[in-house]
Amino acid sequence: MKSLNLYDIEDLRFEEIDKPVITSPTDVIIKVKATGICGSDTSRYKKLGPYQKGMTFGHEFSGIVENVGSQVTSLTVGDRVTGCPAIVCHQCAQCEQGNYSRCESLYVIGSLEPGCFAEFVKLPISNVLKLPDNVDFTTAAMVEPSAVVAHGFYKTNMKPGATVAIMGCGSIGLLAIQWARIFGASHVIAIDIDNHKLDIAQNLGADFCINSQTDDIATTLDTIPHHIDVAVESAGALATIGPVLTLPKKGGEVLLLGIPYADIQLSRKQFEKILRNELNVIGSWNGLSAPFPGKEWSSTLHYMSTGELKIEPIISDVLPLEQGPETFDALVNKKRAFDKVIFTP
Numbered sequence: 001m002k003s004l005n006l007y008d009i010e011d012l013r014f015e016e017i018d019k020p021v022i023t024s025p026t027d028v029i030i031k032v033k034a035t036g037i038c039g040s041d042t043s044r045y046k047k048l049g050p051y052q053k054g055m056t057f058g059h060e061f062s063g064i065v066e067n068v069g070s071q072v073t074s075l076t077v078g079d080r081v082t083g084c085p086a087i088v089c090h091q092c093a094q095c096e097q098g099n100y101s102r103c104e105s106l107y108v109i110g111s112l113e114p115g116c117f118a119e120f121v122k123l124p125i126s127n128v129l130k131l132p133d134n135v136d137f138t139t140a141a142m143v144e145p146s147a148v149v150a151h152g153f154y155k156t157n158m159k160p161g162a163t164v165a166i167m168g169c170g171s172i173g174l175l176a177i178q179w180a181r182i183f184g185a186s187h188v189i190a191i192d193i194d195n196h197k198l199d200i201a202q203n204l205g206a207d208f209c210i211n212s213q214t215d216d217i218a219t220t221l222d223t224i225p226h227h228i229d230v231a232v233e234s235a236g237a238l239a240t241i242g243p244v245l246t247l248p249k250k251g252g253e254v255l256l257l258g259i260p261y262a263d264i265q266l267s268r269k270q271f272e273k274i275l276r277n278e279l280n281v282i283g284s285w286n287g288l289s290a291p292f293p294g295k296e297w298s299s300t301l302h303y304m305s306t307g308e309l310k311i312e313p314i315i316s317d318v319l320p321l322e323q324g325p326e327t328f329d330a331l332v333n334k335k336r337a338f339d340k341v342i343f344t345p
């Protein structure tokens with residue numbers, strides 16, 4: 001089958017490899033219909049390299065059930081599905097308490113096991129979710145990042161009528177704008193340095209958009225008659241992780257979703273905001289809860305089905321898998337601008 005395998009930093013190869021086979025009675029083999037490039041994939045491609053040389057890359061996808069193990073009764077061949085790519089041990093103390101995102105040995109397919117940048121992928125039945133009829137494959141390829149964002153929001157104390165600021169309007173931020181609304185925000189403020197991303201943010205329901213490169217955030221916020229209850233960091237960048245601490249009202253919350261790939265420095269003033277404003281700073285990892293994989297996934301599918309989670313405006317490119325190597329190169333070396341990229345194997 002066709003696949004994209006990561007050999008080294010900036011060494012991604014389009015290759016023919018063997019199809020996965022059923023080895024456990026709970027295995028499900030899925031024919032991949034759509035699979036997305038995640039920010040963590042680009043960081044691994046550009047900076048970190050593979051966990052295992054030549055591993056099939058990718059972890060966000062949707063597809064059709066191709067084959068099932070003997071103990072799989074809840075799905076049949078031909079079912080439309082998406083997959084939770086996180087594999088947990090179900091045995092450690094955190095797993096026993098249902099805190100699967102804190103599993104001691106959590107990993108995601110595409111790292112230690114083959115991922116979904118391929119024609120077929122294998123997952124245990126516990127990780128496979130059936131799609132509502134009206135959710136298309138491209139939309140469903142973004143169930144995983146949406147579940148990751150939802151996981152963070154479930155940790156907040158958000159109440160209806162809240163004002164939420166989102167810093168960083170990449171795919172995660174654009175999902176966060178929509179989740180903020182679903183969690184009851186009456187006002188959503190989007191902050192980014194790219195007017196194109198801010199246009200999409202507005203399209204997806206942001207009430208106020210601030211370009212932090214051309215406008216001073218504090219001055220602009222002074223013109224908005226709402227105090228920020230929750231500030232979400234969704235870029236994982238040096239330029240946002242410090243400033244996000246300055247956004248919430250006293251006693252407000254900061255939700256950290258973005259993953260930095262460099263050291264982060266905070267100014268004294270930024271750090272002091274946590275103390276003086278008695279902020280609740282919330283770290284969030286992956287998107288898992290009990291019962292596995294959690295309400296993050298079922299809610300995502302529900303809101304995709306109702307149309308309250310819109311994916312189409314976030315996607316800029318739907319490409320054949322063959323174009324993987326040049327697409328990653330263009331993306332990380334900024335040869336052109338992309339929003340979310342989806343491959344169709």
Ligand SMILES: [Zn+2]
Pocket residue numbers: 038039040059060144145
């Ligand atoms: Zn991802």
Ligand SMILES: [Zn+2]
Pocket residue numbers: 088089090091092093094095102103104105106
């Ligand atoms: Zn565990």
